[in-house]
Amino acid sequence: MNQLSRRECLALAGGGSAALGLAGCVNAATTPDGDMPLGPPLRTLASEKGLRFGSAMSSGQLDDAKYREIMLFECGTMVAENEHKWYTIFPDPDTVNFAPADRLATFAGENGLTMRGHTLLWHREMWSPEWVNALEFSSASETADFVEQKISLIVDRYAPAIYAWDVVNEAIDDETGEFRQTSLSAKMGEQLIDHAFHVAKAHAPDATLTYNDFMSWESTSAAHRTGVLRFLERLKARGVPIDGLGLQSHSNYEMPNEFTRARQRDWVAFCDEVVGMGLDIYITEFDVNDTRLKPDIAYRDALIASYTRDYFDLMLAYPQLKEVLVWGMVDDQNWLQTFLPRTDDVEKRPTVYDSDYKAKSMRRALADAFNAAAYRQPMAP
Numbered sequence: 001m002n003q004l005s006r007r008e009c010l011a012l013a014g015g016g017s018a019a020l021g022l023a024g025c026v027n028a029a030t031t032p033d034g035d036m037p038l039g040p041p042l043r044t045l046a047s048e049k050g051l052r053f054g055s056a057m058s059s060g061q062l063d064d065a066k067y068r069e070i071m072l073f074e075c076g077t078m079v080a081e082n083e084h085k086w087y088t089i090f091p092d093p094d095t096v097n098f099a100p101a102d103r104l105a106t107f108a109g110e111n112g113l114t115m116r117g118h119t120l121l122w123h124r125e126m127w128s129p130e131w132v133n134a135l136e137f138s139s140a141s142e143t144a145d146f147v148e149q150k151i152s153l154i155v156d157r158y159a160p161a162i163y164a165w166d167v168v169n170e171a172i173d174d175e176t177g178e179f180r181q182t183s184l185s186a187k188m189g190e191q192l193i194d195h196a197f198h199v200a201k202a203h204a205p206d207a208t209l210t211y212n213d214f215m216s217w218e219s220t221s222a223a224h225r226t227g228v229l230r231f232l233e234r235l236k237a238r239g240v241p242i243d244g245l246g247l248q249s250h251s252n253y254e255m256p257n258e259f260t261r262a263r264q265r266d267w268v269a270f271c272d273e274v275v276g277m278g279l280d281i282y283i284t285e286f287d288v289n290d291t292r293l294k295p296d297i298a299y300r301d302a303l304i305a306s307y308t309r310d311y312f313d314l315m316l317a318y319p320q321l322k323e324v325l326v327w328g329m330v331d332d333q334n335w336l337q338t339f340l341p342r343t344d345d346v347e348k349r350p351t352v353y354d355s356d357y358k359a360k361s362m363r364r365a366l367a368d369a370f371n372a373a374a375y376r377q378p379m380a381p
């Protein structure tokens, strides 16, 4: 079948012709496990409920025609997987490299995708450039000037195209729940975080400003959840201009079939406290880890789809949940394959499309959850 233009795909999707799905737009109209028609794009189902839907994308994926088509069909928004990070933009003290982020911004602009920004300050030495980790500041104000210069350079280049920024990422130690220490916090302490938010607010006054972290429903995440709650309380008490919390929604250690009622209760208690502070919530990096599930594909996919439905049913019950982003659309291009590989070398199935670009039952679970959700007031455009 000839490839349809994006406008034709959108017309089909907008026309509500559920049986047409992605036929002709990419090479799959059905899932590998059946005859499931795709139906409307996920972004359409989400926006009918006041939600944004999108995915992470890397500049490398711009060269993958099938990946591009899936992004354009399914997503209304995108986030750069690594291109806004300091290690990409500031690889050494004398270089500023906007080229990969510019490519993504151009693609988004030309195709009507909105963009979320990730991240202005990844407050974790592991992911901060070595040269930044090695800096020794003489004072808080010297640190503040350095941070302001870096953050404003990024925000000024992309504002107002970016509607939301993960201003700070992963500032709380996931094992202890304590605020992490870096070369930047040495003189400033937590004032560093306040400063990052104030700088972002000054340079992108209309953007939604969020703190983003990977605390989760997992029992191994209890100290992390508590640490993040106390941290958010401190930010609110100091009047930091924060709009919401990004729930990355990776499951790092526990499996989809371990999303038990007890763990769900713990997670709901956490989310209740967050929204109780007047914060919105955003699912920013959803994917599913199947490390310890037996390799049979049908078995894994069934559990992954069932978990996806349960997780989203729980989360979509919050009117404060304003957007949903998945961390990549295609299995073999997801970070988990290399960061947390299975010991049996079998490919993981963490995303909504398989490595042949065919939609999986996980996608249907997400679509069903969007269909079942109540309408909410959308976040500002």
Ligand code: G3I
Pocket (backbone or CB within 6 Å): 081, 082, 085, 127, 169, 214, 248, 285, 335, 339
């Ligand atoms: O671009 C270089 C390439 O030139 C080089 O040949 C290659 C060799 O290792 O490395 C490439 O860079 C890698 C980069 O991804 C792009 O693929 C880095 O090594 C690798 O560390 C980096 O990993 C990213 C990771 O964050 C660290 O920044 C993952 O792609 C990305 O998915 C992951 O995303 C994070 C979120 O930002 C925050 N939340 C958790 C999430 C998953 O870890």
